[in-house]
Amino acid sequence: MLAVAALLTYACTEELSPAQQLQQQLVELDASQYISFIAVLEDNGEPLEGATVTLTTVSVDTAGGGGTDSTGGGAGEIISLTATSDADGRAVFAAVQPGGHIMEVAAEGYYSVRAVADFDFIEGYNYTIADGFLVPTAVVESAILPLFPTAAASGANTATIEGKLTIETDVTNLTPEVLANTVVTADLSSLTAIVSDGLAVRGYSINEGQGFGSTTTDANGDYSMVVPASENGTYISLYFPEVETDQVVIANGRGTTVFDEPQAITVNTSFGPNITRDSNIPTNSGIKAIFPNPPTGGEGFTVNNLTKAGRAFPSSDIFEWYTSPFTTSNVSYEFSLGEGYETSPVVNITDPTGEGADIRAYINVGVAGFDMTEPDSGYFSNSNYNLYLYIDYLSGDDTLTSNLRTINISSDNNGVIGQDQVDAAIESAVNNFTTYFANNPRDWNAQIIDMYFEVYNWSTAEFNTLAGTINNEGSVHTYDIFSTGENYTNPTITLTGGGASTAATLSVASFGTRWTFGLNNSGITGTYVISPDILWEYEAITSSANFTDYATTYDVYDPNTGTTGNFDVLTYVNNGSVTFDGEESLQTAFFSFEEPTFFVINENPTPASAVPQLDSDGSLDFLAIVSSGNGYNERFSVIIEPLLSTMGGSGAEITLFGGFQSGDEYQWQGEYLISNAGSGYQVYANQALEYLGNTGQSWTSNGSVNFYISAGETVVRDIDYGTGNRDENIF
Structure with a gap:
């Protein structure tokens, strides 16, 4: 330098x-x-x-x-x-x-x-x-x-390199192709x-x-070249170009497209020493099973005559700490508790179809006063007596039962018990937090019919009932669903009696029921073999007035068996008409107050399908069932053929048996018998798999492409370009 x-x-x-x-x-x-x-x-x-x-x-x-x-x-x-x-x-x-x-x-x-x-x-x-x-x-x-x-190009200071280039541009045959007209340097x-x-x-x-x-390379993919070389060896590196060409392969689909049946396609593919091979060569056998198509499905069926199905009231009681409206088991109540009840109000239920329901209003007892209409006399003056609070109520079996609480009361100077004496006795009870008086009220879990005071006059050994009205600060604490009844569809509830200063209220805001419906086959066209399904949309009952839940379901209910399932499971097709399976009734599985809407979904028949599998000799080994199909209206058979008309093999036969007939539909269950295994079928439709394996082949050489070569020597380097990398996905 x-x-x-x-x-x-x-x-x-x-x-x-x-x-x-x-x-x-x-x-x-x-x-x-x-x-x-x-x-x-x-x-x-x-x-x-x-x-x-x-x-x-x-x-x-x-x-x-x-x-x-x-x-x-x-x-x-x-x-x-x-x-x-x-x-x-x-x-x-x-x-x-x-x-x-x-x-x-x-x-x-x-x-x-x-x-x-x-x-x-x-x-x-x-x-x-x-x-x-x-x-x-x-x-x-x-x-x-x-x-x-x-x-x-020849002589003492030269050597020879030769070989063959092969490539898998058609994996449907049994031998690799040769790579002609390719420069090797x-x-x-x-x-x-x-x-x-x-x-x-x-x-x-x-x-x-x-x-x-x-x-x-020549037409056979062969090449030969002379290179300069010394007696002690010359280092040579061989260069093989990348190749882009079409590859033929049998596939079930490409990209996002699924073929109706396997077919031979061409795919642009890259090959070369730095190309990573694809490993997804389809492994189809060279044989196929042909099943007949079931009849085209029908359409036009619908349901009609939607009618509320009677039901019982929910058994859940309504308690004073609940918030109105209160929703339970698809029934929404609106209620208030009232105040100043002397006795329990009577709950009245009316309905166009229902009967037997009994709802009872229970109040709490907290006596605050007594409006006396007539003083009671005949007592010793300024003497103490027992004042009894009587509560008459209906027990569980509607037996009238009484209960009592005792407080003290005193007569006046004239031996009279009047308003003042009663007021003083009640005030003392309230101030002392006596049970069932104003400062210490108690819930009474039964229907109160009457409340009154009696004084035991020990001088005459008699019980005297005081004339007047008890002032109770009672309100409803529970609406007891005493009996749920049956067959209710649109009940109305009112409360009467009880002498309240402010009346309680109880009403049904929404009474959700199941819905019965009929089957309407009058508009059918085509051939129904499979019973259709129904998607139901309904307004689910909620506790919020500002929220509407449009729920959906496929379920229907069979009241005869108490089972729930899809419509197409609980019905069948008979002579082309959709028919109830059993009793002439089905109901919606859901409960709703408003009439639901529905969508009939006709199921398209599906042909049976299976993939025959061959043994290593090319004879039928077994049948891999993909689908037993549906929508057939009669028993059917299957034909076994080579996958493509260009492929060999013959003689295989399969007999189908078993299954069942449900209404118009025959349902095969996938049972079969190999009557004849046949022979000569291709084990692989893509025959190259027989020597490549199903993961394909990378670019390979029979030796290193970087080597020393001496004068007069001949080195052979055969190159297999393999199965390459395809530009699109196949399967």
Whole structure:
């Protein structure tokens, strides 16, 4: 290397950082002015005069390049430099762009060669940095390049490389295809000599050697070439190009398309040493099962006469701590508790169809006073007596039962118990938090019929009932669903009696029921074999007035068996009409207040399908059932044939048996018998799988493509391009 240092000075812009200033210098520098190149051309070690060397690259800056001949200028434009070797074999380039160049060498009577020449431009070799300034260093790169006379295609200093190229462009047959008209090239870079540090030469190979250094495969995919070689061995690398071509394969589908049956297709495929193979070659057998199609399905069926189905009230009681409206078991109640009840109000239920329901309103007892209508006399003056609070109620079996609580009461100076005495007794009970009085009320979990006071007059040994009305601060604490009844569809509830100051209320906001319906076959067209299904949409009952839930379901309910299932399961087709399976009734499985809507979904019949499997001898081994089909109105048979008409095999027969008849539909259950296994069928539709395996084949060689070869030696390198990588997915 010849190095000449020069200091470059630039007008530094204060706005740029030191790193930016350096980058600007690198951009503005014409680096080609500091790189020169000497190519020394030789023939068997002797200088070769008159050889032409051409360097071609793309400019990377605005300075361009120079040489004995150049074209180009602006960044990104092609620059081509040419030099001719002198008597010493030297072809000199005074100015060369850094980076990669296509180098071509030609001389009359010699094979032309082609290579990549890469010139460095790196800190410490091509330039240094001093005080923030770039200091370029002039370098001279050189290389010794051999040329080979066209008469040297054989001789003592040559060797032979030969082989065959095969490829899987049709995986439906049993042998690989050959790759004809394909150039195979030997990399002779090991014969060059680089005598400088900033230059690399790669891929030094002969152009169109016609058998010397490169060759083209013949119609059988065979190739043979002569290469220069020494007695001690020359290092050779073989180059095989990537290939893009169509591949024939039998597939079940491609991309997102599923074929009705497997078929042979062509797929653009890439092959080469750096191509990753596809491993998804379909493994279909070369045989198929043909089932008949069931009849085309019918349409036009519908349901009609939707009517509410009677039901019982939900058994859940309504408690005072619940919020109105209260929803349970698809019934929504609105209620209030009232106040000032003397006795339990009566709950009245009316309905056009229902009967037997009994709802009871239970109140709490908290006596606050007594409105006396007539004083009671005949007592000793200023004497203490027992005042009894009686509560009459209906027990669980509607038996009238009484309960009592006792407090103290005193007569006046005249032996009379009047309003003042009763008030004083009640006030004392309230102040002492006596149970069932105002400060300590209690829930009464039964229907109260009456409440009254009695005084035991011990002087006469009699119980005297006080005339008047008890002031109870009671309100409803529970609406007890005492009996749920049956067959209710649209009940109305009212409350009466009880003497409340503010009446309680109880009403049914929404009473959800199942719905009965009829079957309407009058509009049917086509042939119904499979019972259709029904999608129901209904308003689910909720506790919110501001929220509507449009729910959907396929379920219906059979009240005769208590089972729930899809409509098509609980019905069948008889003589082309959809019919109830059993009693003449079905109901919706859901409960709703408003009449539901429905959508009839007619099921399309599906043909049976199966994949025959072969043994290793090409005879039928078994039948892999994919679907037993539906919608058949009679028993059917299956035919076994080769997958494609071009494939061999015959004689296989299968007998179908079993199944059942439900109404109009015959349902095969997948039972079969191999009557004749046949013979001669292809084990694989894609026959290449017999020797490739189902994961395909990568690009392979029978030996390394980088090797030493000695003069007079013959090396065989067979290449299998394999199954390649397809441009689209197949399956």
